[in-house]
Amino acid sequence: MIKLRGGRFKSYGEKFIPPAIFAEQHLENLITNVRTFLARDFHAMSGMKYLIESFYRSIVQGTPVPIPYREILLTARIMDAIFDQLHARRSQVNFEFQVQHQPPAYHTAPLRPK
Helix, strand or coil: CCCCCCCCCCCCHHHHHHHHHHHHHHHHHHHHHHHHHHCCCCHHHHHHHHHHHHHHHHHHHCCCCCCCHHHHHHHHHHHHHHHHHHHHHHHHHHHHHHHHCCCCCCCCCCCCCC
């Protein structure tokens, strides 16, 4: 995370000191990210890794599961309801689009002789 300073430096210090402070902060972030990478603790996957390890531990050692079964079922029901609503909405929108964009119906009645 990069921290921004509130005040300004006097004279020409404003041109040189803030870039040096930013460079130091970027270097600290780089070192932290490299350590995280080498520890294989990737940010995007660390939560999933924790859950899988906790679930495995609950099977092997008999510890409580990381997410209670009730919450899993409740979340699954909520997600199913959301997907059902999206499917129904998509079907309705497709139907309305088809009705609005139908080609005009032509009558094929025989012509009357004059």
